[in-house]
Amino acid sequence: MNRFIKDKKQLSIFITAGFPTLDSTAAQIIELQSKGIDFIEVGIPFSDPMADGIVIQESSSIALANGMNMDVLFDQLDSIKNQVQIPLVLMGYLNPVLQYGLEKFLIRCKDLKIASVILADMSIEIYERFYKELFDKYEVPMTFLITPITSNERIEKVVNASSRSFVYLVSQTSITGKKQALDSSLFERYSEIKQLCKGVPVILGFGISTKEDVENAHLSCDGAIIGSAYIRSLMEEKDLLAELV
Amino acid sequence: MISEKKYTAVDDLGFYGDFGGAFVPELLRDNLEELSLNYNLIKEDEAFQNEFISLLKHYVGRPSPLYLSQKLTNEYQCPIFLKREDLNHTGSHKINNAIGQILLAKKMGKTEIIAETGAGQHGVASATVCALMDMKCIVFMGEKDIERQAPNVQRMKYLGAEVVPATSGSKTLKDATNEAIRYWINHTNAYYLIGSVVGPHPYPAMVALFQSVISKEIKTQLKEHTGSENPTKIVACVGGGSNAAGAFYEYYDNEEVELIAVEAGGMGVDSGHTAATSAVGNPGVLHGSLTLLMQDEYGQVIEPYSISAGLDYPGIGPLHAHTIQVGRTKSISVTDDEALKAAKKLAVYEGIIPALESAHAIAALDKIDFSSNDVVVINLSGRGDKDMETYLNFE
Numbered sequence: 001m002n003r004f005i006k007d008k009k010q011l012s013i014f015i016t017a018g019f020p021t022l023d024s025t026a027a028q029i030i031e032l033q034s035k036g037i038d039f040i041e042v043g044i045p046f047s048d049p050m051a052d053g054i055v056i057q058e059s060s061s062i063a064l065a066n067g068m069n070m071d072v073l074f075d076q077l078d079s080i081k082n083q084v085q086i087p088l089v090l091m092g093y094l095n096p097v098l099q100y101g102l103e104k105f106l107i108r109c110k111d112l113k114i115a116s117v118i119l120a121d122m123s124i125e126i127y128e129r130f131y132k133e134l135f136d137k138y139e140v141p142m143t144f145l146i147t148p149i150t151s152n153e154r155i156e157k158v159v160n161a162s163s164r165s166f167v168y169l170v171s172q173t174s175i176t177g178k179k180q181a182l183d184s185s186l187f188e189r190y191s192e193i194k195q196l197c198k199g200v201p202v203i204l205g206f207g208i209s210t211k212e213d214v215e216n217a218h219l220s221c222d223g224a225i226i227g228s229a230y231i232r233s234l235m236e237e238k239d240l241l242a243e244l245v
Numbered sequence: 246m247i248s249e250k251k252y253t254a255v256d257d258l259g260f261y262g263d264f265g266g267a268f269v270p271e272l273l274r275d276n277l278e279e280l281s282l283n284y285n286l287i288k289e290d291e292a293f294q295n296e297f298i299s300l301l302k303h304y305v306g307r308p309s310p311l312y313l314s315q316k317l318t319n320e321y322q323c324p325i326f327l328k329r330e331d332l333n334h335t336g337s338h339k340i341n342n343a344i345g346q347i348l349l350a351k352k353m354g355k356t357e358i359i360a361e362t363g364a365g366q367h368g369v370a371s372a373t374v375c376a377l378m379d380m381k382c383i384v385f386m387g388e389k390d391i392e393r394q395a396p397n398v399q400r401m402k403y404l405g406a407e408v409v410p411a412t413s414g415s416k417t418l419k420d421a422t423n424e425a426i427r428y429w430i431n432h433t434n435a436y437y438l439i440g441s442v443v444g445p446h447p448y449p450a451m452v453a454l455f456q457s458v459i460s461k462e463i464k465t466q467l468k469e470h471t472g473s474e475n476p477t478k479i480v481a482c483v484g485g486g487s488n489a490a491g492a493f494y495e496y497y498d499n500e501e502v503e504l505i506a507v508e509a510g511g512m513g514v515d516s517g518h519t520a521a522t523s524a525v526g527n528p529g530v531l532h533g534s535l536t537l538l539m540q541d542e543y544g545q546v547i548e549p550y551s552i553s554a555g556l557d558y559p560g561i562g563p564l565h566a567h568t569i570q571v572g573r574t575k576s577i578s579v580t581d582d583e584a585l586k587a588a589k590k591l592a593v594y595e596g597i598i599p600a601l602e603s604a605h606a607i608a609a610l611d612k613i614d615f616s617s618n619d620v621v622v623i624n625l626s627g628r629g630d631k632d633m634e635t636y637l638n639f640e
Contacts, residue, residue: 047545048531050426051270057413069543094268095530099544121268125258145271173272174431
């Protein structure tokens with residue numbers, strides 16, 4: 001079963017666990033679900049998020065200062081597990097997972113029915129050599145990032161490893177939170193990639209901040225992920241979802 | 246041309262034993278593949294190697310002398326040689342790697358160079374080779390390091406480089422590296438000139454190879470001095486570990502030569518204010534490689550502390566992590582105060598003012614047991630001009 005296959009275009013939101021306050025995460029998930037968000041990426045804060053722009057860096061620092069950590073996060077998710085129907089994805093960097101203990105992490109993911117895990121700094125090659133066996137043992141799906149310049153051969157490899165999750169297409173080669181509109185010259189490539197993914201959902205992320213971006217993502221992909229723009233709206237106390245949904 | 250051996254060889258994913266690899270976002274994958282491809286070409290390319298060696302000789306001033314310190318020899322009762330990397334153009338060993346990588350960048354058709362720097366020595370070396378090769382240079386440097394290494398910031402700017410302050414985290418080398426990586430993701434045409442044996446594969450192997458000229462020269466020079474190319478002990482300071490990798494490189498497979506890596510103890514290894522990674526760290530992933538890392542129980546990187554900006558780093562190169570783990574390299578640590586006293590001692594003994602980083606290696610002499618059969622080489626990685634304010638404040 002693939003929980004990310006839907007018969008409609010999807011919208012996903014990335015939140016940083018523990019931001020703006022330590023206890024805000026569970027309520028945010030419930031609220032986003034009630035507003036019709038299709039799935040949520042829960043960001044595990046890391047001290048050195050190298051693929052992230054200033055907004056997610058700042059939200060991560062605040063979350064860590066608030067006391068967020070893997071145990072707190074899992075306990076919070078556990079407290080709402082009977083209320084959450086939409087898929088939850090855990091997204092972060094490899095080191096906090098390794099230090100927590102990969103097996104312990106996967107046991108909790110399985111228990112909480114985490115729909116997928118994204119580790120931004122782990123390649124599919126490293127995954128297959130060192131970690132796949134444990135992910136398979138606990139039946140926790142992985143999601144990998146690709147970019148518009150990823151080769152078709154490599155996309156095929158990622159698709160073959162993603163039958164129970166989705167392909168995370170990074171809109172362009174830049175860190176998260178870039179404010180410019182999507183580059184329309186890449187739309188054709190997005191469509192090509194969608195074809196290559198043979199039914200595995202393709203969700204576009206990084207730099208999606210406006211309703212126009214979401215609509216453009218929906219033209220060629222199965223969904224869009226908003227991260228930095230949503231977090232920025234929390235920082236500025238604006239209601240981004242009212243504009244989008 | 247240069248055969249990789251037991252300790253310095255990496256596997257197909259760039260691992261030295263359990264450490265190394267390339268842990269980077271997909272966004273950097275093509276960059277690293279392009280780099281690996283070109284690096285493998287130049288390793289074997291005679292014209293490239295000749296140009297590299299020629300620039301090291303005529304521009305950098307190599308070979309750097311191997312100098313017998315009579316006063317240290319008298320004090321420790323065995324011959325103690327100083328490998329004078331401080332006499333290189335720009336004042337440290339960093340220029341060796343910068344020359345190698347700028348030639349590679351030129352070959353790859355790059356026109357924009359980015360670099361991170363801690364003490365500013367690698368930043369100055371990068372700014373220097375960019376001026377030489379007419380390339381644009383952007384150096385990322387922690388805000389705190391910009392303050393404590395002001396002379397090097399002035400040198401970089403005078404050479405035409407742009408110095409971008411890193412304002413996140415501890416505002417030191419770790420954060421400068423994060424900013425350089427982010428800039429690289431956003432500007433994939435730029436060439437990232439990493440200054441130490443850290444980062445994703447192939448950087449650790451490449452930087453170690455470019456720095457290996459240090460140990461190649463030690464072999465030849467020591468033979469002239471003593472009749473044997475092998476010392477019994479080599480001592481070098483380690484932040485990321487590029488000067489140590491270079492000084493140890495040719496000796497890794499000769500297990501009779503003891504390799505001693507000196508880390509920055511800061512205020513003391515158990516004080517909570519230290520950069521002695523191998524003493525307080527455990528395996529973790531930072532800046533693209535799996536290595537020994539200072540981190541808390543949840544895998545958040547601990548901000549290191551050392552008075553020396555060049556050693557103030559929470560990780561260590563994966564080659565060092567591997568050789569320390571398997572017992573080939575011994576690591577010890579030296580505190581801020583011990584390093585400051587050693588700097589003064591070398592200044593008074595020999596008329597040589599070492600960099601604060603290198604002063605850690607001198608201070609380590611007090612922590613090693615010597616016999617009269619020992620022959621010791623200390624890698625004096627850089628000169629102390631940049632540290633004069635710190636030295637004068639300590640007096």
